[in-house]
Amino acid sequence: MHYVSQILPSLISGTGMTLSIFFWTIIIAIPLGILVGLGMTTNFKPLTWLINIYVWLMRGTPLLLQLIFVFYGLPIIGVVFQRYDAALFAFILNYTAYFAEIFRGGLQAIPEGQYESARVLRLTNWQTLRKIVIPQVVKIVLPSIGNEVINLVKDSSLVYVIGLGDLLRAGNVAMARDVTLIPMLLVGVIYLLLTAVCTLVLKRMEKHYSYWR
Amino acid sequence: MLELKGITKKFGGKTILDNIDLTVEDGKILTIVGPSGAGKTTLLRCISGLASVDAGQFLLDGKAFDPATNRDNAAVIGVVFQDYQLFPNLTVRQNVTLAPTMVLKQAKQDANEEADRLLTQLNLRDKADLFPYELSGGQKQRVAIVRALAMHPKLLCYDEPTSALDPDLRREVQQIIVKLRDEGITQIVVTHDIPFAEAIADQMLRVEPKD
CATH class of the missing domain: 1.10.8 (Helicase, Ruva Protein; domain 3)
Structure with missing residues (x-):
C-alpha cells in the first residue's frame, strides 16, 4: 500500500497527458470527421479522390509511424512541432480519417426518399441536413463512434514514441526502476476506469437517442 | 390549373415519356394509370420537380414554371410518397x-x-x-x-396511395381524397389500381410502356 501511494502521483500526472490527448482529439476530430465525411458523399470527383487518398494513408499505416513522421520527419521540410503539438496533430489527422469513414457510412444510410421528401417541402439543403439528416446519422453512427473513442483512450499510449510522458510511460518508468509489475497493474486498472467512464457516457447517449426508431 | 405541353423524358436514350399533353382543372382529380414501367411515377416526379424533363413546358394558371427549380411560394406542389417518407426523428x-x-x-x-x-x-x-x-x-x-x-399546395400528388393498404384503408384514403376535392384541392393520383382510379377520377390518363 505504501508503494502504491508512492508511485500514484506520477501515474496520475501521466493520466493527465493521456486525457489531454484524448479530449482534444475528440473535440477536434469529430467535427472534422463530419466535414470530411460530407465531402466524401459529394459528386465533386477531385475532392472525393483527394479525401480517399488521405483516408487510405491514415488507415493504411500504423499510427505509431505517423507520430514518428510528424515529429521527426516534418522538420526535414521545415515544419517543426513541439512534442505535444506533434502528437495532437498526428492523432487528429488519424482519427479524423476513421470518423469520416463512419460518418460517410451514416450519411449513405439515409434513404434518398428523405432528401426528396424534404425537397418537395421546399426545405433548403442546410435545413434538411440540420433537422433531418444529421439527427438520423448521429443515431446510426453512435455505436461505431463509441468503438473509436474507446480505442483512442488506449491509442494515446503511443505518444511515448516521441518522448511524451503519458500513463503507460509513467508505469513503465516505475516498473524498470523498482523491478516490479505492480505499477503496470495499476496502469491497467486506470485504463479500465477510463474506458468504463467512456462506455457509460456512450450508453447514456445511445439511450438518449432511443426515443425514436 | 396545371397544363403540361409536350413533356418528354428520356433515360439513357430510352424515351419514358413521349410528348405528353395534359390539363388538370382546379379542384379536380386526375388519375394516371397504366402498367408497371409505363412511366407513371416518372411523370409524377417530373410534375413535382424531383426529375427534370428533356422537353416540354409546364404552365400553372397560364404561367410557365419549372417544377425542378421552383421554390416560389405561389406555386407549391405537395407530394405523398408511396412509402410516405415521414421523418423518423420527429x-x-x-x-x-x-x-x-x-x-x-x-x-x-x-x-x-x-x-x-x-x-x-x-x-x-x-x-x-x-x-x-x-x-x-x-x-x-x-x-x-x-x-x-x-x-x-396548389396541387397534391400521390404515388401509388393504395399499394400498401388493405381494402378498408383503401376505402378510407378514397374518402379522404374525395373530401379534399370537395374542399377545392387539385389532386393527381398515380396508381395501378384501376377500380380505385375509376372511383375517384374526374379525369383519367392512361400511360403505356414505350418500346
Missing part, C-alpha cells in the same frame, strides 16, 4: 410543422394550431405526439397527407 406534429415554420416562416404557435386542426380533420389528433414508428401504415399515410397540406 413527432407527427413536428413532421407537419417543420416546413411551415422553416420555409413559410409561420410562428410556431400558428403552425401548431394549424397542424392540430389538419390532424383532427384526418382523425389523427391523438397521434400528434407519437413518432412515425408508432403508427400503422394507414396512419403514416394520413400524416404524409397532412404534412403536404400544411404547405397549402
Whole structure:
C-alpha cells in the first residue's frame, strides 16, 4: 500500500497527458470527421479522390509511424512541432480519417426518399441536413463512434514514441526502476476506469437517442 | 390549373415519356394509370420537380414554371410518397410543422394550431405526439397527407396511395381524397389500381410502356 501511494502521483500526472490527448482529439476530430465525411458523399470527383487518398494513408499505416513522421520527419521540410503539438496533430489527422469513414457510412444510410421528401417541402439543403439528416446519422453512427473513442483512450499510449510522458510511460518508468509489475497493474486498472467512464457516457447517449426508431 | 405541353423524358436514350399533353382543372382529380414501367411515377416526379424533363413546358394558371427549380411560394406542389417518407426523428406534429415554420416562416404557435386542426380533420389528433414508428401504415399515410397540406399546395400528388393498404384503408384514403376535392384541392393520383382510379377520377390518363 505504501508503494502504491508512492508511485500514484506520477501515474496520475501521466493520466493527465493521456486525457489531454484524448479530449482534444475528440473535440477536434469529430467535427472534422463530419466535414470530411460530407465531402466524401459529394459528386465533386477531385475532392472525393483527394479525401480517399488521405483516408487510405491514415488507415493504411500504423499510427505509431505517423507520430514518428510528424515529429521527426516534418522538420526535414521545415515544419517543426513541439512534442505535444506533434502528437495532437498526428492523432487528429488519424482519427479524423476513421470518423469520416463512419460518418460517410451514416450519411449513405439515409434513404434518398428523405432528401426528396424534404425537397418537395421546399426545405433548403442546410435545413434538411440540420433537422433531418444529421439527427438520423448521429443515431446510426453512435455505436461505431463509441468503438473509436474507446480505442483512442488506449491509442494515446503511443505518444511515448516521441518522448511524451503519458500513463503507460509513467508505469513503465516505475516498473524498470523498482523491478516490479505492480505499477503496470495499476496502469491497467486506470485504463479500465477510463474506458468504463467512456462506455457509460456512450450508453447514456445511445439511450438518449432511443426515443425514436 | 396545371397544363403540361409536350413533356418528354428520356433515360439513357430510352424515351419514358413521349410528348405528353395534359390539363388538370382546379379542384379536380386526375388519375394516371397504366402498367408497371409505363412511366407513371416518372411523370409524377417530373410534375413535382424531383426529375427534370428533356422537353416540354409546364404552365400553372397560364404561367410557365419549372417544377425542378421552383421554390416560389405561389406555386407549391405537395407530394405523398408511396412509402410516405415521414421523418423518423420527429413527432407527427413536428413532421407537419417543420416546413411551415422553416420555409413559410409561420410562428410556431400558428403552425401548431394549424397542424392540430389538419390532424383532427384526418382523425389523427391523438397521434400528434407519437413518432412515425408508432403508427400503422394507414396512419403514416394520413400524416404524409397532412404534412403536404400544411404547405397549402396548389396541387397534391400521390404515388401509388393504395399499394400498401388493405381494402378498408383503401376505402378510407378514397374518402379522404374525395373530401379534399370537395374542399377545392387539385389532386393527381398515380396508381395501378384501376377500380380505385375509376372511383375517384374526374379525369383519367392512361400511360403505356414505350418500346
